[in-house]
Amino acid sequence: MVTAAYLSKYFKRITIIESDDVLSDTFNKSTPNEILDYRCHLESPTSIGRSGVSQIYQAHIIAREGFNILHKLFPHLKDKLINEYDIRPYSLKNEARIVINGILLNQNLTEDFESLGIDRFTLEIALRKELCLQYGKQIEWICNARAIQLIVNQSANIVQGVKYRLKHNVGSPSVDIYGNFIVDCTGRNTSSTKWLKESFNLIVPTVQLHFGTGYVTFIGERFKTGDPSLDSKSILGSNGNIPENNIGYSISPIRTIKTDDENSLGTLSTIAICCVNSEYPPNDSYENLLEWTEEYLDSEINSILKSTRVCSPLIPYRRAIDDRKYVELLGKKWPQNYILLGDAMCIFNPQFGQGITHACRHARELRKIFDEHCHKLEDISYIFNRRASAISEECWLASTTSDWKTPTLKLIKTDKNGKIQTYQQGSNFDTANGSKLRIPLIIKFLQWYNYWFSHCASKSGQLSTDFLHVVNQSCNPLILIKPITFLQVCYMALIHHFRLSKN
Ligand SMILES: Cc1cc2nc3c(=O)[nH]c(=O)nc-3n(C[C@H](O)[C@H](O)[C@H](O)COP(=O)(O)OP(=O)(O)OC[C@H]3O[C@@H](n4cnc5c(N)ncnc54)[C@H](O)[C@@H]3O)c2cc1C
The missing domain is CATH 3.30.70 (Alpha-Beta Plaits)
Incomplete structure (x- = not known):
């Protein structure tokens, strides 16, 4: 929805193909109290036809940068949420107690972070209504329709459209829809890698970390x-x-x-x-x-x-994993006019609350590329892959650093030739190939640094504030490693080391 809103400036017509019946009266005409009732009294979202986002009833925190993006695109959304839905704004400075790696962050923050506490189910419904209100004339929804395949020109390496099938017409023929630019936002269960293999014989290098969450x-x-x-x-x-x-x-x-x-x-x-x-x-x-x-x-x-x-x-x-598609490694082998965005490109340990904001930042980056007015349409997918993967990399490092400590971690790596290697922490070997699981050096360093940084942050309002900026994706993680902070962290580690060796 955020991508559609961003792209509305550059495309006369935008079509959203959605596998669930999200425009049904249940979603669109229910009062805020009825929506809360559905959230509280139904066993699962599948009961009202929202099976496409199986995590929709799970706890979701939205990082500040994600809300900033929503607020800029939908200026009335926040007031509506507060006044009509009784959504609760909160202040991280005065109302938060956050423990990182077992250590309580300092509560004397030097800055406040205001945010909205909202459940994902309500947010999605309110956002959809706002999208229809603001961009209804330009955006067409095809609901109850599952995208099943890409339509491509293989020799020109272009994606030209999508085949979809209406869900309630079992056995019905598929329908073709063509477009100038196709954004695949099919989420964590995306079939994009299968489609790319089928259509272009293209294998997307991936890394998956299974950490039993x-x-x-x-x-x-x-x-x-x-x-x-x-x-x-x-x-x-x-x-x-x-x-x-x-x-x-x-x-x-x-x-x-x-x-x-x-x-x-x-x-x-x-x-x-x-x-x-x-x-x-x-x-x-x-x-x-x-x-x-x-x-x-x-x-x-x-x-x-x-x-x-x-x-x-x-x-x-119980199905969350870290799953990254290294689309940028494929360079110009990647087809034109087609991109993966949000979870379709990369998913993270949900405990760090990054996914929605990561997807919103991808969408904003796409709009920035169009705003630069100097790129040909056929180059946009490569440029986006490079820039979006830099956003994914920030979130990936933040969430995988601690996941690597999981005693039963399983890592599955697919390279661009399709060779799959599976490693299990503990056994430390890929049994099929005999290669050893090695924790990357950068991850070892970050684990060490995070540990001592958390100790410093528990004593410092400024460092806790910097940390929350990074968690909220409003600052680059490099601020946590700026020289003065780096020295503080090293000093803390040294002091502990010498105290321990004295004892
Ligand atoms: C347990 C859990 C907790 C989480 N907590 C947080 C959190 O606290 N904060 C946070 O920011 N993120 C959290 N996340 C991650 C967040 O849910 C995702 O990152 C976010 O939903 C990604 O948005 P998306 O638009 O990329 O995909 P989705 O929200 O998954 O949307 C994909 C859409 O595509 C539709 N679709 C799928 N396949 C097809 C198809 N073939 N044809 C047509 N339509 C299709 C689906 O119905 C759905 O509407 C959590 C995830 C989990 C699993």
Whole structure:
């Protein structure tokens, strides 16, 4: 949707082919309360025909840069969300408690980060309405239609269109649709690599990291715990401390509610308990989940969970991996007029909350390329591949650095000749090829640096602020390694080293 809005300046007509019936009355005409009801009372989004985004009921935090992009494109969206949907704005400076690698970030931030706490299901519906309102004349939706193949001119190396099939007409013939530029936003289950192989015999080099992540998400009403320092925090998050503790959590407000109960905090929140290393939280009952979290999470979070009223089913998700397609390595072998964008190009460990903003930044980069007015249409896919992969690289390093610490990590690498190598941490060998799994040097350095940086950040409001800028994708990660910070981190590491060797 963001890509369509950005490209509306350069294309007279934009067609969105969408496999779900997202323009149905259920999505489009429901009141904000009905939408909340669907979110809270249905076992899964599939029940109302939204199976294309299987993670839509899971906890989603939207980084500040993602919201900035949405706000610039849809200037009325924020006010509508607050006034019509009772979405809860929050301040990271005053309302957050964030633990990174087991270390609490300093709470004296030198700057505030205002954001909106919203569930992904509501955001998507509100955004779609806004898109139709602002760009309805230019954008045509073909819903209930699954893209199944590319239409190409193989000898000219061009993608010319897409074949799609209407979902409810089983056995119906496919329909061809042609376009000047095709943006593949088919998300984490994209068939793009299969299509490229079929149409151009092109193999996209990929790296996948399987780190056994699992989520259990639910909506809850928080009540006072008796500890004002916890009750004043509406955003709480931890990514665990792999490999010692492989369990994390995230709590973020999604709506303000009216209530007469003076013990209620007056908000609904999405609450997710997540893991790596396949140490999955139970979702059969809240009692069992609480018993389980008692063992793995700190007492503060457990007291919040115990004083929370559960308002929805406990919904599990166990299929997330890191999966990167190195499209830029293919250079001009990549076909013209076709790109992968967002999750279709790269997916990350969801605990770091990067995916939506990463996709929005890809879309903004595409628009920038058009804005430069000096590129031929046929060159845009190569230019985009290069620039978008630089955005993906930032997010990739941020999320894979700690994933590499997972004791049962599995890595699957496909090179551009189609050779597949599989490695398992622990066995350390690709059994088929006899090659050893080596943690890249850069990752080893980043793991060391992150560890000592987190110690420094726990004592420094400025470093915690810099860190949050990077997490929110509003600054390049290089700010965390600027000379003064680098020296602080090295000093912290040296002090610890000498103290330990003295003892
Ligand atoms: C458990 C979990 C938690 C997450 N938490 C966060 C978070 O906190 N913050 C964050 O920013 N990100 C988070 N993410 C990632 C985020 O969900 C994705 O990065 C984001 O949705 C990517 O957007 P996209 O537009 O690329 O793809 P999607 O949102 O997946 O959209 C793809 C669309 O394409 C449609 N489609 C798919 N195939 C076809 C086809 N063949 N034909 C027609 N239509 C098709 C689908 O129906 C869907 O509408 C999380 C992911 C998971 C799994």
